[in-house]
Amino acid sequence: MTFENLNISAPILKALGQQNYTTPTPIQEQAIPVILSGKDLIGCAQTGTGKTAAFAIPILQQLAGSPPKKPKAKRSLILTPTRELAIQISDNFTAYGQNLILKHTAIYGGVSQFHQVKALHNGIDILIATPGRLLDLLQQQYIDLSNIEIFVLDEADSMLDMGFVRDVKKIITKLPSKRQTLFFSATMPNAIQKLADSLLQNPEYVSVAPVSSAAKTVSQSVYFVDKRDKEKLLTHILSDRGISRSLVFTRTKRGADQLVKLLVKEGIFAAAIHGNKSQNARQKALQGFKVNQLRVLVATDIAARGIDIDELPHVINFDVPNVPETYVHRIGRTGRGGNSGTAVSFCGTEEKADLRSIEKLIGFKLAVSAL
Template sequence: MLFTELGLSDPILLAIKEHGYTTPTPIQSQSIPAVLKGGDLLAAAQTGTGKTAGFTLPILQRLIVGAPPVAGSRRAIRALILTPTRELAAQVHESVMTYGKYTKLKSAVIFGGVGPNPQLKAIQSGLDILVATPGRLLDFMSQNAVSLKGVEILVLDEADRMLDMGFLRDIKKILAALPQQRQNLLFSATFSTEIKALADSLLNSPALIEVARSNSTNEAIAQKIHPVDRTAKHPLLAHLIKSNQWEQVLVFTRTKHGANKLVTQLEKDGITCMAIHGNKSQSARTKALADFKAGKLTALIATDIAARGIDIDQLPHVVNYDLPNVPEDYVHRIGRTGRAGSNGVAVSLVCVDEHQMLRDIERLIKQTLPQEVIAGFEPDPHAKPQPIQLRSGQGQGQRQGQGRGQGQASKKQTGNAPRPGNAPRRPQARPARKSS
């Protein structure tokens, strides 16, 4: 199947062609016709499957063939796309602008961490498409600075992560401001119990698309475990980068403090790197990501939430400096390499504290990961596991040798599984605005 067979107009097809695409990915070939029909959609798609174009392309098509804005009249927001993080919002808006280049549609993106005035100006000038994080959108709504009365299409992108970050209450407030009659598109990496509950309350007889087996890993990614003592992780990482001459590696840590500490250590080794996490300003996060993409940095050190939305073509290496305490996040992390037909390498540095986490991951992905001990970094066979802190300064540990159901509440039980780099949420706690 070709893009020319999907019912897209010439202006959109021209933009697609300019970027060298002719054949849609599986999620695109299924979601584009479904969205064009005008019905609701529930889609499960892993990172790197092309899902963003899977909804931006048909949204652009629906808006240009729908009622176009009358010359001289103020445009009303007709499509609202909600994302959990700033980086993902920026990425989605970039897709809207890329594929909408030859249409007359106007779009803008709003998120926290930067001054509101330029974003307010963009809204006040009139828009067709708004990409937003929930926090900043609610801030503008509270000031009566944005109207959602004309929204025809709503997209919840990476809805699973929005629930994990505690945005459910915010989402419900936003939904209450939308017209009853609209098209709803919900995209998620997995069909968890919580996602199904949200879909039941939001969607009306949706089309259902699942492009890959849930929680499967890409066969183009070579996965490897390096057993190592907890105190030797940093020197081992530096050794791997230098001895293998890695030029671009995305490194995941469990906490913001851990990310900052690792940057300091690697810089002393002469390895150029920066950290990206929720405590960084938006300008710092944008610069770090841009420098990494441009090849100015060898390593980008990231926490899970900050890395959501990072989309880098042909990223060769991903390293789990710390294993995630939620097994599904392993799949999300390593999915940032091995994209678009290219091969990738995912390396995990595993100490004795993380053996249960590794077993949980292997159980989830239904495979035993190969292990290789690096000479000079052999782990102490007599080392005892220590509790894992979920964030710096937090005294509670994480399942020291316990089963998943004992040391960590399951998602199914609470719907609020602890996230790496964040304390377990209280039921009524709201996420900090700066994280969106």
């Protein structure tokens, strides 16, 4: 199967070729024909499987192939939970749509709205937005969503985790009832399924991996360690210079900052990303990590949703997540695209119940590493 077999238009195929895309991933292979047919869709796939291209490519093709109903009308809305994801999706639309005349922009909080409002005023076809900033600009009457033809709710399970469901429902009231709706989520707990049922009409369901699975190329293990000894264990593991880059997850923003201070004191180049950091600081840290200026990036779950790094070898759960599906999201940062990866968890006595819930979800017990 190639992208040519999916009836992708020549300008987009040329752009995909320039990105060295030749073979669609399973989610792309199954979702693109459904979206091009105009049907609503629920797409369920683990992180790192190419979900963004699965909706971006057919959206670009559909909008390029038909004129807007009104000049400067916004025709597609992609709603996503974090700033990092909004930027990442925008970059993908730029890459795939480089040979088209369609315009897009991303709006998100943490930065001045000036340039975002200017882009909206100049006219765009595709709007990528986080819920808070979108609601803010709707209230200021800078945005009209009445002509949206295609609505995408991306990372729906993260929207639920972050408490955005109420905001999402407010935004949906601003959309026309006659539209195509695409619903993407890495996991499908009952609450997410109910939300999907309320938004979509006779959707096609595409699932390319069990919701409890991680990539088979990821080696998973756990250390049983007292909470007070976790920092010592982390520095010991990172003393192995063969570990080029590690993404470390903490449960709290304060914990992330404390960990970075410790690592820097030990001579390990590290930075943190979380919701209290400015957008510029988060982007600087992420870029430094991508180009190997930083060995360690310490992140909270919410901030990490936008991290898409090729060949990330190592994920460390400094804190065991208390939501089992979050574990799958975390370790999904490594082992992408067929590459191998390592995911290590530090489990304190008070976290053993959370670990048991994770093992029940993934269907096996994690290998225990010796201290």
